[in-house]
Amino acid sequence: MKTGKILGISGPTVSVDLKGLKLYERVFVGHSLLTGEVVRLERDHAVIQVYEDTRGLGVGEPVKGVGRPLTVRLGPGLMGNMYDGLQRPLLQMRREMGPFIRVWKEIYGLDYMKRWNFTPYIKPGDKLEFGKIIGEVQEGAFKHLIICGEEQGVVTRVASGDVSLDEPFGELEGGLEIPGCHEWPVRMARPYRRKFAPQTPLVTGQRIIDFLFPLARGGVAIIPGGFGTGKTIFEQSVAKFADVDIVVYVGCGERGNEMADLIAEFEEIEDPWTKRKLTERTVLVVNTSNMPVAAREASIYTAVTMAEYYRDMGYHVLFLADSLSRWAEALREISTSLEEMPGEEGYPTYLASRLSAFMERAGVVETLSGKTGSLSMILSVSPPGGDFTEPVTQACLRTTGAFFMLDTSLAHRRHFPAINWFQSYSLYGKDLSAHFCKTVAPEWEEHRRRAGQILQQEESLREVAEIVGAEGLQDTDRLVMHTAERIRSEFLGQNAYSDDAFSPPGSTLARIRDIVSHHDSAVEKLKQGAKLEEVLKEGSK
Amino acid sequence: MRLSQHIYKTIRTIAGPLLFLDKVQAARIGEVVRVTLPDGKNMDAEVLEIEGDTALVEVYGSTQGLDIEQTTVTFTDAIKKVPLSPDIIGRVFNGSFVPLDGSPLFIPERWMPLTGAPINPAARARPADFIETGITAIDGLNTLVRGQKLPIFSCAGLPSKEVVAFILRNARLAEAGRSFVVVFAALGLTFHEYSFYRSVLDEMRTGFVAFVNMADEPVMERLLAPRFALTVAEYLAFEQHMDVLVIITDMTNYCDALREISTAREELPGRRGYPGYMYSDLASLYERAGRIRDMDGSVTMLPVVTMPEDDITHPIPDLTGYITEGQIVLARDLHQKGVFPPVDVLPSLSRLMQQGIGEGRTRKDHRSVSNHLYKYYAKGRDLRRLEAIVGRDGMTKADGLMLDFADAFERDLAGQGMKRRTVQESLDAGLELIKRFSLEVK
Numbered sequence: 001m002k003t004g005k006i007l008g009i010s011g012p013t014v015s016v017d018l019k020g021l022k023l024y025e026r027v028f029v030g031h032s033l034l035t036g037e038v039v040r041l042e043r044d045h046a047v048i049q050v051y052e053d054t055r056g057l058g059v060g061e062p063v064k065g066v067g068r069p070l071t072v073r074l075g076p077g078l079m080g081n082m083y084d085g086l087q088r089p090l091l092q093m094r095r096e097m098g099p100f101i102r103v104w105k106e107i108y109g110l111d112y113m114k115r116w117n118f119t120p121y122i123k124p125g126d127k128l129e130f131g132k133i134i135g136e137v138q139e140g141a142f143k144h145l146i147i148c149g150e151e152q153g154v155v156t157r158v159a160s161g162d163v164s165l166d167e168p169f170g171e172l173e174g175g176l177e178i179p180g181c182h183e184w185p186v187r188m189a190r191p192y193r194r195k196f197a198p199q200t201p202l203v204t205g206q207r208i209i210d211f212l213f214p215l216a217r218g219g220v221a222i223i224p225g226g227f228g229t230g231k232t233i234f235e236q237s238v239a240k241f242a243d244v245d246i247v248v249y250v251g252c253g254e255r256g257n258e259m260a261d262l263i264a265e266f267e268e269i270e271d272p273w274t275k276r277k278l279t280e281r282t283v284l285v286v287n288t289s290n291m292p293v294a295a296r297e298a299s300i301y302t303a304v305t306m307a308e309y310y311r312d313m314g315y316h317v318l319f320l321a322d323s324l325s326r327w328a329e330a331l332r333e334i335s336t337s338l339e340e341m342p343g344e345e346g347y348p349t350y351l352a353s354r355l356s357a358f359m360e361r362a363g364v365v366e367t368l369s370g371k372t373g374s375l376s377m378i379l380s381v382s383p384p385g386g387d388f389t390e391p392v393t394q395a396c397l398r399t400t401g402a403f404f405m406l407d408t409s410l411a412h413r414r415h416f417p418a419i420n421w422f423q424s425y426s427l428y429g430k431d432l433s434a435h436f437c438k439t440v441a442p443e444w445e446e447h448r449r450r451a452g453q454i455l456q457q458e459e460s461l462r463e464v465a466e467i468v469g470a471e472g473l474q475d476t477d478r479l480v481m482h483t484a485e486r487i488r489s490e491f492l493g494q495n496a497y498s499d500d501a502f503s504p505p506g507s508t509l510a511r512i513r514d515i516v517s518h519h520d521s522a523v524e525k526l527k528q529g530a531k532l533e534e535v536l537k538e539g540s541k
Numbered sequence: 542m543r544l545s546q547h548i549y550k551t552i553r554t555i556a557g558p559l560l561f562l563d564k565v566q567a568a569r570i571g572e573v574v575r576v577t578l579p580d581g582k583n584m585d586a587e588v589l590e591i592e593g594d595t596a597l598v599e600v601y602g603s604t605q606g607l608d609i610e611q612t613t614v615t616f617t618d619a620i621k622k623v624p625l626s627p628d629i630i631g632r633v634f635n636g637s638f639v640p641l642d643g644s645p646l647f648i649p650e651r652w653m654p655l656t657g658a659p660i661n662p663a664a665r666a667r668p669a670d671f672i673e674t675g676i677t678a679i680d681g682l683n684t685l686v687r688g689q690k691l692p693i694f695s696c697a698g699l700p701s702k703e704v705v706a707f708i709l710r711n712a713r714l715a716e717a718g719r720s721f722v723v724v725f726a727a728l729g730l731t732f733h734e735y736s737f738y739r740s741v742l743d744e745m746r747t748g749f750v751a752f753v754n755m756a757d758e759p760v761m762e763r764l765l766a767p768r769f770a771l772t773v774a775e776y777l778a779f780e781q782h783m784d785v786l787v788i789i790t791d792m793t794n795y796c797d798a799l800r801e802i803s804t805a806r807e808e809l810p811g812r813r814g815y816p817g818y819m820y821s822d823l824a825s826l827y828e829r830a831g832r833i834r835d836m837d838g839s840v841t842m843l844p845v846v847t848m849p850e851d852d853i854t855h856p857i858p859d860l861t862g863y864i865t866e867g868q869i870v871l872a873r874d875l876h877q878k879g880v881f882p883p884v885d886v887l888p889s890l891s892r893l894m895q896q897g898i899g900e901g902r903t904r905k906d907h908r909s910v911s912n913h914l915y916k917y918y919a920k921g922r923d924l925r926r927l928e929a930i931v932g933r934d935g936m937t938k939a940d941g942l943m944l945d946f947a948d949a950f951e952r953d954l955a956g957q958g959m960k961r962r963t964v965q966e967s968l969d970a971g972l973e974l975i976k977r978f979s980l981e982v983k
Contacts, residue, residue, distance in 0.1 A: 008592035009570050015592075055571035055656065056620060059591050082663050090663035099664035099779070099833045100657075227862035228890045251662070253820075256828055257688065257866060257893065260665035286662045289824030289864055326820070333818050336809050346811050382863055384812065385854030412887045413919045414912065466927055469935045497895060 002065040006030065007045060009057055011337045012294045014048045016063040021046050024069045024187065030061040033106055035086055037070050037298075039338060049334055051086055051295040068183070072302050074309040075165055075181020076137045076144045077110045079246070080279050082263070085287035085299030087306075101291070110181055112166040118146070118180070120158045122170070127154055131191065131312070131368025134169055134178060140280045142245070145313040147369075149182025186301035190308040192365035198401070199364075201432040202318065202376050205241035205272070205502035206234070208419050208492045211448060211512065213426035214433070215402050217244075217316055217374040218364035221426075222324070222396045225406025225418065226386025232258055233496050234406075234417045235320050235380055236265070239282070241272055241502040244376070245315040250285040250303035253296045253326025259286050272502050283307075289326065297330040304361050307375050314371030318378070319362070324355075325382040328392045344391045352395040359399045402426040415493050421455055440505045447512050451487055454519070458484030475532040476523065482536060483519040491515060547616040552609045557805035558600045558761055560586065560607075562614060565596040571656075573619050574598050579611040585637070586614075587621060589806070599802070601637060601761045621656075623772040624649030627781055629750050630722060636754035636762025638769055655768050657775060657829055666832040668866075671897035672786075672841065675711030675961035676704075677954055678884035679891075681971055682911050683869060686897035687714070687784060688832035690842035690865045692792070694858050696851040699871045702734055704882045705788060705845060706741045711961045714784060722777055723749040724787045726770035728763045729794030731756050738790075750777075763798035771829045771840070778838035785838070787830070790845035796823075796857045812856045820860045827864045853888065867891040880956035887919060903964050906982075910971050913982050914950070917975070921947025946978050 004018030006029070014029055014036065021027070021038045029036045029050050034057070040047035048063070072087045082090045087109035093101065120135035122128070134146040135158075146169060153172035163169060168177035184190060198216035215221050225231050232254065239247050239262075251259045266278040274281070285303040287296045300321055307319045321327070328351060335348035343349035364374040379400075383390045386408050397403060403425050410418035426432075436444040457480045465473055470481070491511055494500055503511075522535045547566065554561040560576070574586040576598075590597040598614065600607075623638070628647035635641050668688030673680055685691050695701035712721060723745070727738060735753060742749050750773055752766040767789050774785040789795070796815060803816035811817035830842040844865075848858045851873060862868050872885035891897075898907040921943040928936065928944060936944075954974050962970065975982055 008590075010590045010592070056569055058567055058569035058572075059593075060567055090661055094661045094664045097661075099661055099836065100659065101661050102658045227859070228867065228888075228892075253824075255864065255866065256660055256662050256665050257668050257690075257831055259662040260667040260831075261893075261896070263663070264667045288659065288662050288828060289821065290659045290828035293818070293821050329817070329820055333821065336817055342809060346809060346817050384856065385859050387854070414915050466930060469927065469931045469937070470940070471935070471937050 004063045006057070006059050006061050006063060008059065009054055012050050012054060012292070012334065013039075013337045014050055014054065014057070014063075015045050016048055017045050018063055018065060019044075021065050026066040026068055026070045028064045028066065030057045030063070032056075035070075035106075039334075047338065049294050049338075051298060052292045069185040069187065070298060071183035071185050072305050073109045073181055073183055074306065075110050075146070076116055076139045077114055077165070078283050078306055078309075079139050079142060079144070080282065081109075082284040082286060083109055083302070084291065085252075085285065085295035085297075085302055087285075087302050090286065110165055113164055115162055115164050116180070117161060118159060118163045118169060120160050120170070122155055122158055124155050124157060128152060128172065128178065133369045141274065141276050142281075142315070143313075145369075146180055147182070147309070147312055149179065151176055151178055184305055184309070186298060186305045189361045190305065190312060192312070192367050193370070194366050196364040196366070198374075198428060199431055199435070201428075201435055202316075203243040203505060204238045205243075205504065206237060206417060207494055207503050207508045207511070208417060208421065209404065210503075210505055211508055212421060212452070213402055213404060213419075213424050214428055214436070215376065215378070215426065216428040216432055217376050218362060219401040219428050220359045220362045220377040220379070220399065221402035221404060222379050222381050222393075222400045223404040223406060224381035224383050224388060224393045224396075225411075226383065226408050229386075229406035229408055229411040229418045230416050231380040231382065231406060232322055234404075234419075235322050235378060236262055237417075237496045237501055238378055239318070239320050240266075240269055240278055242318050243273055244318040245281065246307075246310045246317045247282045247320065248285070248303050248307040248310075248317060249282060249320045250287075250299055250322070252287055252299050252321055252323060253289045253330065254322050256288040256290070259284075259288060293330045293333050297327060297334060300324075300327050300358065304358070304375075308361060311365065311373035311375045312367045312369070312371075314367060314373045316374045316376075318376050321377070321379045323380040323382045324396065325392050328355075347391050351391060352398065355392075355395050356399040359396075401428055415488065416496065417494060419492075421452075421492065422459065436505060440509055443513070444509060447509065447516055450516050451491070451512055454480060454484050454487060454516075475526055478532055479519065479522055479526060479535070483515060483522075486515050487512070546618070549614045549616070550612070552612055552614065553595070555604060555607055555609065558604055558802065559589075559805055560598040560600060560614070562596045562598060564594050565591070565616070566594065568596045568616055569618070571620050573617045573621050575615040575617060576600055576607070577613045577615070578606050579608060580606065582606070585621075588616075599761070601765060602759045620654055622652040622654055623769055624652055625773065625776045626650040629773060630748040630777075631750070633751040633753060634769070636728075636752060636758060636766040636769075638752075641753060651776070651780070653772050653776060655765070655772055656825065657768075657772055659828065660831055660833065664833055666834040666836075667896060668832060668839075668893050669896045670714065671902055671964070673711075673713045673964055674708045675713075675963075676707065676882055676884065677957055677962050677967040677970060678882065678886050678889070679869060680962070680964045681907075681967040682886045682914060683867065683889045683891040684894040684897045684903070685841070685891060686893045687839045687841055688830060689867075689891070689893045690827045690830040690844070691867050691869060691891060692844045692846050692858075692861050692865050693869045693871065694853065695845060695847050695871045696873050697847055699873060699876050699883060700881065701845050701847065701871060702737055702790070704871065704884075705790060705843070706738070707882065707959070708843065709741055709745060709788070712786060719784055721747045722783050722785050723747060724770045724774045724777070724785055725749055725751040726767045726787070726789045727751070727753045728766055728789065728791060729754060729756050729760075729798070730790070760798040760801050763795055764802065767795060767826055771826060774840045775829060778840045779833060779836060782837040785840050787840060787842045788845070789826075789842070791847050792823075792844045792861060793847045793849065793857050815856050819856065820863070823860055824864050827861070866893050875951060875955070878951065880951050881958055882955070884955055886915065886955065887922065904968055906972075907968060909982060910968050910975075913975060913980070914954070914971050917943060917946050917978075917980055918950045921950070942978055946974075946980070949974060949977070
């Protein structure tokens with residue numbers, strides 16, 4: 001291991017006189033072994049971005065290069081766990097260090113002592129290479145497939161039954177051990193055989209999403225909104241009810257209390273699809289706003305790598321990040337401390353390319369072992385001042401497939417989820433609607449069109465009504481306004497704290513069918529000369 | 542650990558609160574440095590940046606009188622810590638932790654680092670238990686809970702200090718037998734405001750600790766005072782197991798001080814000249830509120846933010862709103878109508894309300910009453926715009942009723958004056974209002 005000394009310190013960046021480092025190599029900084037990453041190399045010194053609080057760090061303290069980039073450990077034991085942005089297990093840290101995170105030290109993200117019941121898929125004589133499945137262990141509700149890491153060669157011995165990660169899961173020719181877990185650099189997308197276009201829906205249980213702006217498995221959606229518009233509650237509702245196997249939730253620079261709430265709720269609530277506790281299908285990565293800023297930048301990469309790992313086992317994984325803006329701000333803070341030339345609003349000019357490269361890690365793929373898995377993303381964005389023209393939202397819009405715009409005025413009226421039905425869109429809409437027509441009912445598409453039309457009509461009528469007053473409108477128009485109001489409050493609005501929080505596609509359709517058919521029969525009655533008041537009274541019976 | 546103190550006389554540059562020192566050896570980031578003026582006066586400072594043997598040091602306090610030739614700088618090899626003891630209750634300090642009440646400093650039982658340490662998210666308990674403030678617009682519609690941070694967004698000229706005083710006088714925990722300690726941090730206060738708050742604190746029955754930085758005192762202290770206050774609050778909450786309410790007024794002065802210092806450091810300015818790290822910096826304060834699993838005690842925070850130009854999208858209220866769990870918004874038009882407290886409930890929000898209300902906490906019908914009040918009031922407010930165009934006569938009877946409801950809501954429910962209402966009284970008043978207009982509550 002190469003060792004050098006600290007030359008200078010400015011915020012989270014440290015310059016060192018260490019030669020022979022590689023770009024993005026992981027280093028340990030100072031006596032307290034703070035984790036850092038090489039971000040710039042010069043002939044006689046290197047600049048390191050430290051992932052932790054540099055308070056107390058002194059000039060002259062030692063720096064060691066690890067020889068590898070920042071990685072996460074991937075193996076059984078991730079599920080149900082909770083990590084910080086560098087994959088340190090927060091529950092274990094709480095047990096060892098008490099409620100405050102005071103001492104930073106190297107703690108492995110996986111429990112090496114835990115015993116697993118291993119069923120091998122390979123036998124002596126088989127050839128091993130990266131991505132090949134070695135066997136499985138039961139991790140809670142899931143079959144956790146053990147994927148081969150960098151080791152290559154012919155298998156000579158295979159373990160079976162009771163093992164821990166501390167022991168070899170087998171042996172290769174030449175005595176090389178096959179470990180039960182491996183490391184993967186967080187900034188590198190995990191490989192796969194090929195990628196498919198997203199074509200099947202990811203049912204969220206949120207009517208406005210599933211019905212109007214559906215999301216596909218393998219797709220990416222962003223959900224921007226000012227504060228108080230319900231981004232977090234929406235993401236949490238989706239995390240609870242989405243029709244996926246595994247959820248990876250990253251709280252990136254957000255509130256600690258929110259995370260406490262999320263954890264408490266996930267411990268209580270059942271997954272509506274499998275009837276198991278939500279924690280059993282969730283991996284949490286939490287780097288709250290008061291935790292070190294550079295680790296916040298790394299947190300989304302740490303999380304997405306774990307999500308890809310489960311995708312590689314053939315699972316459908318949903319990646320939720322709250323919020324991407326906090327990640328971008330961390331990027332900006334780091335860029336500023338490196339004295340890079342700023343782009344728009346101080347963000348580095350590589351913001352857009354980093355974002356798009358990140359979002360491309362989503363998708364439906366055929367894995368190296370021939371399975372089909374998917375990684376879908378829902379990313380919240382917190383635009384400053386609720387202004388969507390800001391760089392992060394705009395950069396996201398170029399790559400995402402769906403845009404759920406949260407509307408402050410809806411939130412003020414306590415209409416939740418406060419997703420604006422005129423501004424939001426989903427590029428997956430057409431393909432997925434066909435899918436819903438097949439799986440739920442053929443009239444799905446027709447009702448979707450009708451509902452959109454009624455809301456559209458209301459919008460134009462509202463302008464007229466503001467001038468002449470609602471009384472001045474014709475009965476048919478007032479009926480449209482009445483129905484639109486019903487669609488808004490009874491269909492699009494959904495209380496995240498009630499039994500209505502999850503709506504399967506069948507009941508979603510039944511609900512809109514009911515409203516639209518009431519509307520149609522009311523139109524008929526009006527044609528026959530009935531008064532609107534009477535028609536509505538009948539309707540409400 | 543160094544065995545001796547390092548003393549330097551090598552100042553190269555003095556710029557505002559910043560000193561550049563040459564030929565410094567083995568300095569540490571965040572190390573406390575003592576600056577001794579030619580006249581023997583001492584000041585504390587902190588190491589901000591080190592580049593080779595040059596250290597950048599920031600002085601807490603006014604740098605007036607510093608010179609390059611004679612001023613000495615002592616590196617103490619220690620990090621800024623706060624002296625603590627239960628005896629701190631009842632004391633008043635300035636922004637540099639010097640007692641202002643004439644008594645000497647207590648004997649410290651413990652020292653804790655000024656910046657605190659982040660609470661492990663896995664160790665946090667979710668905020669729960671309702672706090673009764675006596676204000677209907679808060680208790681009934683935007684309930685505050687223990688461990689929450691709920692800022693008050695005010696505008697210049699609005700009675701934010703009267704609202705804070707009302708809460709100071711009336712805040713109570715639902716659970717009997719527990720009492721509050723209030724930690725009060727005043728940043729950049731005018732004497733007029735200070736004397737008002739002082740008289741309120743003096744008449745309070747519960748204990749308090751106050752940190753006061755006046756408008757003409759060093760801006761650097763504005764960055765320190767809230768951290769002193771929060772370190773004290775954490776000590777009282779998590780070591781002495783008390784329930785602590787932290788009131789910081791005014792965060793706008795804090796952010797302006799942050800901008801001033803950042804500019805002096807020649808950092809790249811962000812929106813409106815505020816530094817790009819303001820979000821993280823504010824979070825390092827606000828996130829110190831909370832509760833811990835399996836532990837008594839809590840830190841609840843009520844910071845006051847005066848929105849420049851009444852603009853809620855200004856970086857200060859905006860970033861605050863992104864970190865805090867909701868906001869209480871005071872509105873100018875309500876104040877002009879004579880409504881006190883002038884809380885505009887529509888943009889106000891308490892994100893943690895759900896965890897504080899309902900059966901066994903406040904009342905079973907709390908959520909439903911509050912939802913209906915919101916709905917009808919929002920409707921009435923919407924219709925006011927229509928009224929401005931078509932006039933009252935052009936509107937339906939039902940719409941007219943909603944307009945009257947909105948007026949009565951502001952006058953009778955939100956505008957309670959100086960009278961304290963228990964949460965039961967608040968909800969009853971809400972129900973009465975809905976019934977008066979023959980509206981339904983499901």
